[in-house]
Amino acid sequence: MTDAPLDVTDDPRRELAEFLRTRRTRLRPQDVGLEPGPRRRVAGLRREELALLAGVSSDYYQRMEQGRDVRPSEQVLDALARALNFTAEEHRHLHSLAAAARTPARRPRRYEPEEVPPTTLRLLRTMPGPALVVGRFLDVLAWSPLAGVLLGDFTQQRQEDRNLLSLLLHPEADQTCPERAATVAELTAMLRAQVAADPGHPRATELVGELAVRSDEFAALWARHDVEETTRGRMRVNHPLVGELNLDWDAYPMPGAPGPMLIVCTAEEGGPDAERLQLLAGLLGPRAEPSEAGR
Secondary structure, three states, X not given: OOOOOOXXXXXXXXXXXXXXXXXXXXXXXXXXXXOOOOOOOOOOOOHHHHHHHHOOOHHHHHHHHOOXXXXXXXXXXXXXXXXXXXXXXXXXXXXXXXXXXXXXXXXXXXXXXXXXXXXXXXXXXXXXXXXXXXXXXXXXXXXXXXXXXXXXXXXXXXXXXXXXXXXXXXXXXXXXXOOHHHHHHHHHHHHXXXXXXXXXXXXXXXHHHHHHHHOHHHHHHHHOOOOOOOOEEEEEEEEOOOXXXXXXXXXXXXXXXXXXXXXXXXXXXXXXXXHHHHHHHOOOOOOOOOEEOOO
C-alpha cells in the first residue's frame, strides 16, 4: 500500500495545501522561464520561486502549503493559478478548495439519498442505446435495457458496489476495458472535483476510504490531486458476445440541484460498432424495462 497520505474530506485547509504542493512539484523551473541551477534537490519549483512568480511573500505561501489559517484573496488565487499554468478545471478547483477552507466548520447535516425520478426511468425506457444515470460520486443509479446488456454481471452486484470506479478497479476489468488504466485515472480526477464541491458528504468519505484500502492504484492516483470535469469522451469495451465496441459518450446534467447526470453512449451510424450494438439489442426481450439500483 502506498505511504502517501489520503486527505479525503476531513480538513479543507490540508486539502488546499496538498493540491498546491502537488501542482508545484510537477512544474519544472524551465517550464516557467527559470534556470534550474546546479545542485537542485527538490522536485519541481521551490516554494520561494512560486511565491516570486505569483507576487506573494514566501512566508505567506509557505503558510498556505502548511495548511495554516490563511485566507487568500481571489487575486492571490488567480496569480497562483497563472504561475502554475493551471487548466480551467484546476483553476476552478483551486477556488473551490479555498472557499471550503474559508468556511467555518458547520454542524453535520443530513444528506438525502440520490434518487432517479420516475420521469427519468420513463425516458430510459424509450432510449434505444446504452444510457446510465450516474450519481455525483460515480454510483450507477439506473440504466437503460441496452446498457444492462452492455454492463453484464455488474448489474447483478449489490447496490453499494455499483460504482464506475469500483467496477474498473476490479482485477478482471482489463479483459473488458482495454483502456482501463487511463479511464480509472480520468474517473479519479472527476471524483476529486466532486468531493471538493461537497467535502463533508459521507458517501465521498466512505467511497474514497474503501477504494484506497482496496487498491494501491487508486491510492496513488488520489494522492496526485488531479482534477477533471469531463463531459464527453470515448470508451472501448470488449463484450464477450459481440467483440470490441468503440462508443462515444456524453454526460448531461439532470434538472434540479447538482447531482446525478445522464450518460448516453452512441456509435457512428452505419459503422461496425453500430452493427454490434444492434446485435446486443437483439438479445433484449420485447418488453425490456430500465433498471434502477436496488430493484
